[in-house]
Amino acid sequence: MVLTSLKLTIERILQDEEQILKRVEKEPDISTRQLAAEVGVSLIVVHHTLKGQSLHPYHVQKVQALEFVDCPCPVIYCIGSQG
Known part of the structure; x- marks a missing residue:
């Protein structure tokens, strides 16, 4: 009896x-809360499944524009590492 219920749980x-994985594949930008509600599981189950x-x-995160200072400059890094 216990083995039967364990098997059903698994x-x-x-x-x-x-x-969960099929839904994420179909719609990668779905929120974890919406996913948990649709599947009928807790948010923790969704996080553990994704992490697994x-x-x-x-x-x-939307930004209005990227500025020069937002990007590391490889030229300055190379010059600085030479000496």
Whole structure:
């Protein structure tokens, strides 16, 4: 009886993970909260599933414009390392 319920639990976990990964593949910019709500699992389960696949949630940060000082300058680095 215990083995049967354990087997069902493991099957459910695998199904949830599969749903999460398919959903992320279909829509990579979905929020983790929305994903958890759609699949019916906790936010922690979503994070653990993504982390297990070396995927990391992120937020796109909009900027008005990149400035010269925003980018490291490889020429200055090379000159500085010579001497």
